[in-house]
Amino acid sequence: CVCVRVCVCVCIGPTICTCVPLLLLICFSLQEKKKTELCQELSLQARDLRFQHTTSLTARNNCIILRMAALKAILTQESLMVLDFRGLGLERWLVLELAPQLASQTHSLPFEFRALEAILQHKVNTLQARLNEVEPVILDTLESLVDPKILSADRSKLHVLLQNSKSLSELETDIKMFKDSMLKVLDEDETVEEFCLTKWTDPRVFEESSLGIDHAEEMELLLENYYMQAEELGNRARELKGLIDDSESVIFINLDSHRNVMMRLNLQLTMGSFSLSLFGLIGVAFGMNLTTAFEDDPRAFWLVTGFMFLGSGLIWRRLLSFLGRHLETSVPPRVMQTHTQTLCLVICSCKVHST
Amino acid sequence: CVCVRVCVCVCIGPTICTCVPLLLLICFSLQEKKKTELCQELSLQARDLRFQHTTSLTARNNCIILRMAALKAILTQESLMVLDFRGLGLERWLVLELAPQLASQTHSLPFEFRALEAILQHKVNTLQARLNEVEPVILDTLESLVDPKILSADRSKLHVLLQNSKSLSELETDIKMFKDSMLKVLDEDETVEEFCLTKWTDPRVFEESSLGIDHAEEMELLLENYYMQAEELGNRARELKGLIDDSESVIFINLDSHRNVMMRLNLQLTMGSFSLSLFGLIGVAFGMNLTTAFEDDPRAFWLVTGFMFLGSGLIWRRLLSFLGRHLETSVPPRVMQTHTQTLCLVICSCKVHST
C-alpha cells in the first residue's frame, strides 16, 4: 500500500522522492485527478484537501490534516504525505532533516507523535527564526534613533524601522493563528483523542494505554508544549512592540527638546540683534546729513560709540535675565509687554533728558 | 407547492423571476399581505421576517432565516427565497451565479448545505473585495506619505487616507459582526443541529447519518470554514490598521526632523546676521557725522573694514562651534548667557583698548 503511494508520487513528474517509506512527497499541482484518487484511498472528502486557511490542524477520518503556511501535509498512522511541496524552500528540510528524523527508531512513541513533533518543531523554529531576524535589527535601529545627540532622525533608519515593524505585526498574526489552531485542538478532549491515531487502530496499543502511559495525555502534553513555546514567542514580540512605542515617545521628546534648546538660543540671539538695532538707530541718526551741535566735538564720537555698544550690551543682558526668570516662573507672558513699554519710556525720557 | 411560491413571486410585479424552482426571488416592498401569507405558509411569525439586524443567521421552525447586509433570505429544505432583492446590485449575482450553482447536482450534500455555502461564500467574497479595494490605496498613500524627502504631507493624500481608514473601520465592524453571528451558531451544538434541515425531515437521510457521515459535523465544518476565512480577513484588516498607526508615527518623526534641520539652519543664519550686525555697528559708528582722528588716515578704511569682516567671520565661527558643542552635550543652556556676556566684555575691553 505504501509502495503504491510512492508510485503515485513518482508518476506525477520528476519530483524529489526519498526512499523512506514513511515520508511521501506528493505534487498535486499538475493533475487534479490524483487528488481525487488520494481522497478516495484515505476516505477523505475533496473539501478536506482544499487547505483554505493558512494555519490549520484537524483530525479527519483517522488522518491528521495540517497546514502550516507553505507546508501542507496529511499524517496517517504509518506515513506522512507532504503535498505541493515544491518551490517553497522546504525541500532541504524535508529531505535532510525530516526524513532521517522520521526514520530514527529511538523514540518509544508511535509514528504520528514523532511526525507531528517534527512538523510543529519546524513551525516554531521558523517563527523563532523570523523573530530572531527582526529583533536585533529593530533593537539596533531604535538604539541609534533614540541617541539623544542626534538632532534629526535618520530617515533611512526610520524606513528600516517601519519595514521591520510591519514584519513584526505579520509575525504576531502568524503566532496568534498558530496558537489559535493549537488551542482549538486542546480545548476539546475528544479532538485530542482523535489525534492519537495509533490508539484507535492498534488494539495492542490500546490495551497498553489503558494500563500505563496514556496516549491522549501524551498528545496533550506535546501540543501544549508547542503552544507554550509559541506563547513565549508571542510575549517577546509584544514586548518588542512596546519597546518601539516607548522609543518613539523618547524620540519625540528628544526632538522637541532639541527644538526648544535651539529656539532658546535663537531667542537669545534675536534679543541681541534687537539691542543692536535699537542702539544702532542712534548711529544712523548721527549719520544723517543734518546739523547737530556735536560735529566738531572730538569726544562726541567716543561717547556716542561707547553709549551704543554699552547700551546694547546692557539691554541685551537685561533681556537675557528677563528671559531666564520668565521661563522659570509661570508668570503669564503679558508682563513682557509692559516691560518693553517701560523700556521704551526709559529710552525716550533718557533721550529727552540728553537734549 | 414550489410552483405556487413562484406564482407569488410573479404576481407581485415585474420582478426578475428565474425558472429554477430552487431559487425564488420575492419582492415584498409593495404588498404587506404577501408577507403574512408567506409567514403562514412556512409557519413563521411576523417578527421572524423583520430582519432588524444587518447580519443575522438563525434557524426557526425548520427554516434558516438569514440576512447578510442587503441580502435577506429564507432557506427551506427545498428552496431558497431571496426577499426584497431589488435595487441592491445583487440581481447579477443572483441570476448568473447563484441560480446555476444551486441547480448543479454534482454536490453530494443536501440542498441547504449548497445554498448556505453559496451565500456565505458570497458574503466572504464581498468582504474580501472590500478589503482588496481599500488595502492597495492605503499602502500606496502611506508609501508616499512616509517618503522622508517630502517636507510637508500632501493634504489630498491625507484626505484619501482618512477616507480609506474610515472604510477600513466599517469593514472591521462588518467582519466582526459576521464572525459573531457565525460564532453564535457554532457555540451551541443544538443550533448547529437545527441548521441541518434535511436531517430532521427525511427519515432516509437520518438513518444514513447515524451510520456514516454526520450532518451536524458537516454543518459545523462548513460554518467554521467561513468563520476562519472571516478571521483571516479580520487579521489582515487589523494589521493594516497597525501599519497606519506606525506610519503616522514615522510621518510625525519625519516632519519633526525636517523642522529641526531647518531650525538649525535658521539658527546658524541668525548667528551670522548677529555677527554682521555687531560689527556693522562699528561701520555705522564711523559713518556718524562726528569727528574722529582717523578721517585722513588712508590705511584706516582698510583696517576698519577688514576688522568688521574678519571679526564678524570669527564670531560667527565661534558661535557655530558653540552651537555644535551645545547640541551634542547636554549642558544646560545657561552657559550661553555667560558666554555672550564674556563676549560683550571682550568686545568692550577691546574697544576701550583701541581707544
Add this chain to the structure above:
Amino acid sequence: CVCVRVCVCVCIGPTICTCVPLLLLICFSLQEKKKTELCQELSLQARDLRFQHTTSLTARNNCIILRMAALKAILTQESLMVLDFRGLGLERWLVLELAPQLASQTHSLPFEFRALEAILQHKVNTLQARLNEVEPVILDTLESLVDPKILSADRSKLHVLLQNSKSLSELETDIKMFKDSMLKVLDEDETVEEFCLTKWTDPRVFEESSLGIDHAEEMELLLENYYMQAEELGNRARELKGLIDDSESVIFINLDSHRNVMMRLNLQLTMGSFSLSLFGLIGVAFGMNLTTAFEDDPRAFWLVTGFMFLGSGLIWRRLLSFLGRHLETSVPPRVMQTHTQTLCLVICSCKVHST
C-alpha cells in the same frame, strides 16, 4: 385588585392617572408608607424597590423589576406599574404611546411580553436618538477641522468636538450597561424562564406552551433582539470614536505640514536677509567717514552698488539651492558649517584681493 391599585395611585396626589387598568403610574416621592404597602401586596422586599443601579432588569417573586435610567417599573402578569415617573420628560411617552400600545389586543403574546417589548424598544430608541444627535455634529466638526486649507484649528469647533466626544463616551457606557443587564438575563436559562410570568401562573398557557410555542424561547428571542440592536449601536459609537482618533492624527499632520511650509519660507527669507546684510556691510564700510581712494571715481558708485546687489542675489541663490539639496538628501547638517566657513574664506580672500 387592579382597581385598588389605581386608587392607591389616585390618592397620592394630583398625578396623571390613565384609565387603562394595564398601566399604573405611581408616585412614591411623597409617602414612604405607600411603598411598603406595595411591597406587601406584591410580596416583594423593600430592597427590591430601591433601584440602586441605573440600569437593571431582574425577575423577583413573579414580578419583573426594571430600571432604565429614569424609568422605574414593576411588571406583573396583568399590569405595568411605573414608579416616580414625574419630572423626567416621560409623561408624554407614557400616556400617548405606552398606554395605547399596552391596550391594543392585536398581539397574540401575553401581557408581559408586550410591556417588556414596549419598554426595551423605548430604551433602544432613546439610545439611538442620542447617537443620532451626536453623530452628525461630530462628523461635521471633524469635516471642517480636517480641512487641509486651514492653518489653525478653530477653537470653538474643538470645544464642540470635546463636548460631543464626552457625550459619546457616556452613551457608550450606557449602551454597555444596557447590554450587560440584558446579557445577565440571557446567560442563564433559568432567569429567562422566570421572566415568562404568565407561564407559571396560568395552567392553560403552561399546557399550550408544552405543545406549541415555547414561552422561554420567545422571551429569549425578544431579549436577544434588543441586545443585538444595542450591539449595533455600540458598534456605530465605536467606529465614531475611531474616526475621531484618526481625524486628530490628520489634524496634527496638517498643522505640522503647514508649520514646515511656513518654516521653509521663513528660512528662505532669512537667507535673503543674511545675504543683504552681508553685502550691505560693504555699503556701510564705504559710508564711513574714512578716506578711500575711490571718492572721486564716478564709476566706483555703480560698481560697488552693482556688486552689493548682484553679490547678495548670487549668495541668496546659492543658499536656496543648498537648502533644496540639503532637505532632500539626508546629509547631516554639519556640512552647513564648513560650507559657510568656505563662504567666509572666499569673501575674505576676495576682499583681500580687491585691496
Add this chain to the structure above:
Amino acid sequence: CVCVRVCVCVCIGPTICTCVPLLLLICFSLQEKKKTELCQELSLQARDLRFQHTTSLTARNNCIILRMAALKAILTQESLMVLDFRGLGLERWLVLELAPQLASQTHSLPFEFRALEAILQHKVNTLQARLNEVEPVILDTLESLVDPKILSADRSKLHVLLQNSKSLSELETDIKMFKDSMLKVLDEDETVEEFCLTKWTDPRVFEESSLGIDHAEEMELLLENYYMQAEELGNRARELKGLIDDSESVIFINLDSHRNVMMRLNLQLTMGSFSLSLFGLIGVAFGMNLTTAFEDDPRAFWLVTGFMFLGSGLIWRRLLSFLGRHLETSVPPRVMQTHTQTLCLVICSCKVHST
C-alpha cells in the same frame, strides 16, 4: 464566650472597646500569642489571619474572613471582630456608625448579612468618596487647560492633573480588585452558600429557608448589589480617563494652532523686514562716500526715498499675497525659489535700467 473575647480585647492594652457584644475591636500588633489563641478558639489556621492581600473575602470554617484595604475583620455568626484597627482613621466609623448599625434589630435578616452589608457599603462609600474627590478637580483642571485662549498650558495645573490622574489609576485598580474579590465569591454557588453562616448552624433557620426565603439567594443578591455599584464606579472612572485623553488631544491641537498663528505673523513680519532691508540697501548705497551724478539734484532725495518706501511696501504686499495663496493651495514650496529669483532679476534689471 463573647464576654471572654471582650476580655481578650481589653487585656491587650488601652484599646477602644465598645460595649456592644456584637462588635469586637482587637489589636494584635503587640502580642503574637493572642493571635494564636484566637485562631484556636475559632479553629482557624494561622495563615488565615495573615491578610496578605489588600482586598480579600473568603469563608473559612464557618467564619467570613475579609480585608478591605485597612479594615481586617473576622465575621462569625454572632459577632464581628475587627483586627488591628488602630491608627487607620477607622475608629470614628467603627464606634459611631458600625456599632449602632449592628445593634439595631429592625432588620429581619441574620447577623452576618447585616455585618457584611455594613462593611461592603462602607467600602463602596470609601471608593465613591475617593472618586467624588478626584472627579471635580480633574474636570475643573481640564476645563481651564482646554480653554482655547491660553497660549501655554499652566504648569501648576498640569501638575494637579498628573497627581489626580495617578490617584484615578490607583482608584481604578482598587475598584477592579474589589470587583474581582466579589466575583470570585459570586462565580461559585458553593462559596456563596458557605457565606450564609446562620443557615448551617441554626437548624430552625435551615428549615425556614427550605420553605420561604432562600439564604443563599439573598446573599447572592447582596453581593451582586455591591458588585454592580463598584461596576458603576468603575465606569465613571473609565469615562473620566477617556475625557483626560480627549482633552489632551484638544490641548495639543490648541497649542499647535497658536503656534501656527504666531508663526504666520512672524513670517509676515519677516517678509516686511526683508522688503525694508532690500530697499534699505539703496539708501545705504547712496550713503556711500562715492560720487554719484545726483548729489545736487534737489528732487533726487524725494525720488529715491519714495522709491525705497513704496518699493518695500509693494514687495511686502506681493509677498503677503504670495503667502496667502501658497498656504491655501497645496503647491510645492519650490515655487518660492523661482519666484524670488525672478524678483531678483526684476530688481537687477530695474537697477540696470535706471543707470
Add this chain to the structure above:
Amino acid sequence: CVCVRVCVCVCIGPTICTCVPLLLLICFSLQEKKKTELCQELSLQARDLRFQHTTSLTARNNCIILRMAALKAILTQESLMVLDFRGLGLERWLVLELAPQLASQTHSLPFEFRALEAILQHKVNTLQARLNEVEPVILDTLESLVDPKILSADRSKLHVLLQNSKSLSELETDIKMFKDSMLKVLDEDETVEEFCLTKWTDPRVFEESSLGIDHAEEMELLLENYYMQAEELGNRARELKGLIDDSESVIFINLDSHRNVMMRLNLQLTMGSFSLSLFGLIGVAFGMNLTTAFEDDPRAFWLVTGFMFLGSGLIWRRLLSFLGRHLETSVPPRVMQTHTQTLCLVICSCKVHST
C-alpha cells in the same frame, strides 16, 4: 535511597552539597547519563526534564516538576532536587535559606507543601524585588522630567526611563507567565489533587484528610495565595505603565508650552525689530548723499531723530496690542494683512503729507 542520590550529586563534581537529606543540589550540565538515571529512578520521561519553558509547574507521576526562570527543581514526597543550580546566583538562597526552611519541623503540613511554598515565595519575592528596584527609579525620573521649569528634557534621564520602561515590560511578561502557570493548575481540580503528593501515597494521611483538613483545598489556597500576590504585583506594574504614559503627555504639553511662550517673546521682539527697521529707513534716507532742504536746519536733527524713536515705539506698541487681541480672539489671521496694508498707506500718506 536518598543517600544514593546525594552520592549522585557528589560524584558529578565539586558541587555544593548540603547535608540536609531533604534538599538535593544536582548538576547535570556535565553528564547526560546521570539525567537518564534520574529519570528512570523517578519513572519520568526524558522530555519531562527538558524544562523548555521559562516558567512551568506540572505534576507528573507523583512528582512536581517546576521551573521558575533559573530555578529548575523536581519535588517528590520526601525531597526537593534542584537541578543545574550553578552560576545563577541561587547558591546563597539555596544553602542559607531554603535548606533550614525545609528542615524545620514546626509546620504541620506535609513536606511538598513546605517546599512548594518556599519556592513560590522565593519567586514572588524575586518579582517584587525587581519591581521595587525599577519603581523608585521610574518615579524619580518622571518627577524630574515632569518638572515644569525645565525647558528641554534631560537626555540621560530619558535614557534611564527607557531602560527601566523596558525592564518593566519584561517584568510584566514574567508576572503574566507566572500567573498563567498558576492558573493552569488552579483551573482544573484534578491537577490540584495531583499536586498533593502525600495524599496519594500515605494511607494514613489519606484517611485523616477524609475526616478533617482537606489536602487539595489546602493546596488550592496555597497556590491561590501566590496567584493573588502576583496579581497585585501585576496591578502595580500596570499602574506604573499608566503613570509613564500620563507623564509623557504632560512632558509634551510642557515642552510645547515653553515653545509657545518663547515663540511669543520672539514674535514680540521681531515686531520691535520691524518697527526699528521701518523708522531706521528714514535715518538711512537722510544719510544719503543727496540734497535735502533741511541740511542746515538745527531743529531738523532732533525732529527726525525723535520721529524715528517715537514712531518705532508707537508702531511696536500697536503691534503688541494687535498680537494680544489676535491671540485671544479667534479672528482669522487674514486681518493682519489688511492691517499692515493700512499701516503702509498711513505711512506713505504721512510721508507725502510731509513733502
